[in-house]
Amino acid sequence: MKKFFLSLALLTGAILFTSCEDDDIQFTEATLDLKFSSTTTDSITISSGEYTFKDVTTGLETKLDAMKSSLSLAEGTYNVTFIGKGSYTVASTDYEVQVDLQGSIQNVVVIGESISLELELIVIEANREGDFVFAELFLAGTLKPDNKQYNGDQYIILHNNSNKVLYADQLILIESKFLTNKKYDYTPNIMKEAMAVHGMFMIPGKGTEHPVNPGENFIICDNAMNHKKEANPNSTDLSTANFEWHSDLSTVDIDNPNVPNLENLYLSAGKFWMASKQGNKAYVIGRLPENMTKESYLEKYKYDYEYELSGKPRPQTAYKFPNEWIVDAVNISPNSTFAWSVLDQSLDLGYTSLGETSSTTENMGKAVIRKKNEEKSAEQGRLILLDKNNSGTDFNASQKASLLAQ
Amino acid sequence: MKHLFMTILSLLLTPSLFAKEEAEIIENKLLNLYAPTIHFNAKIWMNPAIKYDMLNLSISSLSIGGVLQDKDGDSYLVQEGYSDKKIKCNVESFYKLSDTEKIFGSASYTNGRVENMLWNENADFSILYPYVTGDSIGGYMLSEEYYFSGGYVNRFRVWTAGAEFSYRASISYRDKDPRPRNVVSDLKLKIGLSRSISRYRIGASFSARKYKQNSHIAFLADKGSVSVYHMLGFGVDYARFAGDETSTNYAGHELGGSIEFIPENHYGFSLSLGGEFLHITKFLTNLNHAPIADINEKKISLDASWLEKSSELEYGVMLHAEYLKREGTEHILGDPTGNIYPVISEATQFHSPILKTSISGTIGKHIPKNRWGWNIDPHLGYMSIHPSYTSRSRYMKVSSLHTGIKIQSLWQIKKMLVSVYTNVDYTAKLSSDYALHGLNLESSLGKTILSNISYLSDTHTSLSIGSRIDYYINHKNALFLSGEYIHRNYNQSGVASLGEINIGFTF
Structure with missing residues (x-):
């Protein structure tokens, strides 16, 4: 019996200590290299900057100073961003031009012992001339006191970010065809030259009917009515908006005869448009070239593509809108599920978010609001908004819509 | 499912209803069920080939019962909620077909409601953790479960061979947003072989299990949806798929084996050594079934007992040791193409080793001689758990000592067999420690993790009293009524009480 209990004790001991912890996480050494998108700016000197590696699995971010060129990363899929500053000297002069530098790559697969990353940087001159920019996009809608969703109070505020009077006439508001949180390989890929369009709506006017002073805003909304008084106390008064988008489906859309309607140029599905409440599309404003009529545009710019x-x-068939006609652009995506930019990097390097996820309940009443460029506003004595073609840094994400506070 | 359930129930009852007259009378059958040879090292009977020797009679029972639970405080795992109400119908049968053949089986239907589940919308949290799908709303969960099992065992000379299967199907749901709907199918198959050597019987078994759970969360209210999260452990979620990936499925299998060693007369030294390996993968249904995480669990257990009897008493001692190691491996998915996410790497982030050891004893006087019997079962044990999440350096470490005693008495009073018992347990925390780096402890998720840590590391006392009364209708049949009340008192997490009552028919 003694032998037996001895054996038993040994067996028990073996069971108790058969395990050892091994942390099974693989790391990869990443070496980094920056290059510039324009060959004329090869002489740029980077003065400061920071890389951000966002692990899309966990949402965790790892930062690295621009002066370093390698780091160790846990194996995974990363969105890599570089934001920095630099300067170059104009040829045969001593004139030094300050530039903002930024670049990004999405869904970089980091596996193996080492990888080499090459990041193409977009160079933005710090003192470029301004134009209209998105100041705020409120797309999520509101909630009624009985906990039901309320639609029709979406609005977009545009801002004259230049130092001269601009005319809103014939400015076109466009919603992207593709979703920022679902990626497919669309062929042909036209991203470098144009964006794919879901809907486009033009501000009426012949050229000088709707002036906007420097530093001032105007509002485009869904239904230009006093929502707060007439339908939902949690909403706002949009009866004095400058323009409204309107469909011919009078049962679901209310037309305010005192507020001009946008002209529906194209809508890929149906006749009724509501901006994406999930906040998973890109929005741009742009203008047709002077010699281009809307009819000739619709005739020439069809986009036939396919995906698997x-x-x-x-x-599929949609329309494409050339990048060079675009005045301002913003990618909007749920923060956690951003899959890709549906715009070329030169238009928008990053993305901003209505919320962490696409949950309409959680994002109710929330908007993306562009930041004020404090330095330039103070310098030029008018409201100038931040415009570095990076909605990730230009906008405050997931903010209470400014007009709801009124 | 209901039709299948009724069919299997009829099949289980049929052999007993048409059983030929046997020498056994119901009184002796019931007394056999209280024998320490059956209860003391119950694990050994899990091998169908060994189970042949568990009873040398035929007995069946049909019962219906209910459980009511009340609590004040947080004495439960938040993701599991607490069981508020449960009704169960159960049929069990062990039948001796001939001198060399026995069959056994059971069928049950359970209808229950669990309250206050949070950060978990799945069924079977204990199987799937930490890879459940959760949200901050949660709520109650309604469930229906059907369970069937059946086995056949045959003895030929010194060899005995047996096979057993079980199937559990359940649906759990909520008829209010968020509306999870979980459909579980859980199939197990076990085969066993034993051989008589000298005065001992040695057995071995092999088991296989196939597990599947399909889950979907719907939102029907006008208000819209809230975000759902694919949890990875310790408050970490798979951020890439947070939001509206509401359809998931889990699929996996378990393989196991055991060896047993038991005296032919059940007195003396017995041993059961078993091991199991469980593997389950979680898939996101709407992303072309992208596999996002694997659960791998290894379990090894040992139950060694020694049971003796004298002319007056039966007594024994048992050693139990169990080591369970659960590991969670996250799949790292690459750049999606056509909504297909390739697996590019994996990281084993979640580790959860659990060690349990205990020594227990029994001493008692069996009833037939004196019309009164009793037994006293003390136990002393140690448990340690140490789950951790590697890259965030989050962990919990708890060790505790538990001791208790069960005192049971059994009387034969005219046409009744009355059992009364009480059980007192005390669990004392020896040590506890945790680190939750980077977790917002004020958030709903942070509070959930803290509540669980507090509950799992809490010193507590448990007192239960119970009774079962069997009334012999005639020499073949009996009615029974049983009830149990359990009260648990936690130092920090409040109190919980549970009442259970069953009524049934034995034949």
Whole structure:
């Protein structure tokens, strides 16, 4: 019996100590290299900057100073961003130009012992001339006192960020065709030259009917009515908005005859447009070139493409809007599920968010609001908004919509 | 499912209803069920080939019962909620077909309601943790479960071979936003073999299990949806898929084996050594079934007992040791193409080792001789748990000592067999420590983790009293009524009490 209990004790001991912890996380050494998008700016000297590696699995960010060129990362998929400053000297002069530098790559797969990352930087001159910019996009809608969703109070505020009077006439508001939180390989890929369009709506006017002074805003909304008084006490008064988007479906859309309607140039599905409440599309404003009529645009700029879904090709047709006609652009995506930028990097390097996720309940009443450029505003004595073509840094994400506070 | 349930129930009852007259009378059958040879090292009977020797009679029972629970405080795992109400119908049968063949089986239907689940919308949290899908709203969960099992065992000379299967199907849901709907199918198969050597019987078994859970969360209210999160452990979630990835499925399997050693007369030294390996993968249904995480769990357990009897008493001692190691591996998914996410790497972030050891004893006087019997079962044990999440350096470390005693008495009073027992347990925290780096402790998730840590590391006392009364209708049949009340008092997490009552028919 003694032998037996001895054996038993040994067996028990073996069971109790058969395990050892091994932390099974693989790391990869990443070496970094920066290059510039323009060959004329090869002489740029980077003075400061920071890399951000966002692990899309966990949402955790790792920062690295621009002066360092390698780091160790846990294996994973990363969105890599660089934001920095630099300068170059204009050829045959002593004139030094200050520039903002930024670049990003999405869904970088970091595996193996080491990888080499090359980041193309966009160079933005710090003193470029301004134009209209998005000041605020309120897309999520509001909640009624009985906990039901309320629609029709979406609005977009545009701002004259230049130092001269600009005319809103024929400015076009565009919603992207593709979603920022669902990525497919669309072929042909036209991102470098144009964006794919879901809907486009033009401000009426012949050229000088709607002047906007430097530093001032104007509002485009869904239904230009006093929502707060007439329908939902949690909403706001949009009866004095400058423009409204309107469909011919009078049962679901209310037309205020005192507020001009946007002209519907194109809508890829149906006749009724509501901006994405999930906050998972990009929005741009742009203008057709002077010699281009809307009819000739609609005739020439069709975009036939296809993508694969469940192993089958899905041919589609939309419109494309050339990047060079775009005045301002903003990618909006749920923060946690951002999959890709549906705009070329030169238009918007990053993205901003209505909320952490696409939950309409959690994002109710929230907007993205552009930051004030404090330095330039003080210097020029008017409101100048931040515009570095990076909505990730230009905007305050997930803010209470400014007009709801009124 | 209901039709299948009724069919299997009929099949279970049929052999007993048409059983030929046997020498056994119901009184002796019931007394056999109280024998320490059955209860003391119950693990050994899990091998179907060994189970042949558990009873040498035929007995069946049909019962219906209910459980009511009340609590004041947070004495439960937040993700599991607490069981408020449960009704269960159960049929069990052990039947001796011939001198060399026995069959056994059971069927049950359970309808229950669990309250206050938070950060988990799945069924079977204990199987899937930490990879459940959760949200900050949660709420109650309604469930229905059907369970069937059946086994056949045959003895030929010194060899005995047996096979057993069980199938559990359940649906759990909530009829209010968020509306999870979890459908579980859980199939187990076990085969066993034993051989008589000298005065001992040695057995071995092999088991396989197939587990599946399909889950979907819907939002129907006008208000819209809230975000759902794919939890990774210790408050970490798979950020990339937070939001509206509401459809998931889990699929996996378990393989196991055991060896047993038991005296032919059940008195003397017995041993059961078992091991199991569980593997489950979680998939996101709407992303082309992208696999996002794996659960791997290894479990090894040992139950060694020594049971003796004298002319007056039966007594024994048992050693139990169990080591369980659960590991969670996250799949790192690359750049999606056509909504297909390739797996590019993996990281084993979640580790959860659990060690349990205990020594227990029994001493008692069996009833037939004196019409009164009793037994006293003390126990003393140690447990340690140390779950951790590697990259965030979050962990919890708890060790505790538990001791208790169960005192049971059994009387034969005219046409009744009355059992009364009380059980007192005390669990004392020996040490506890935790680190939750980077977790917002004021958030709903942070409070959930803290509440769980507080509950799992809390010193507590448990007192239960229970009774079962069997009334012999005739020499073949009996009615029974049983009830139990358990009261647990935690130092920090409040109190919980549970009442259970069952009524049934034995034949």
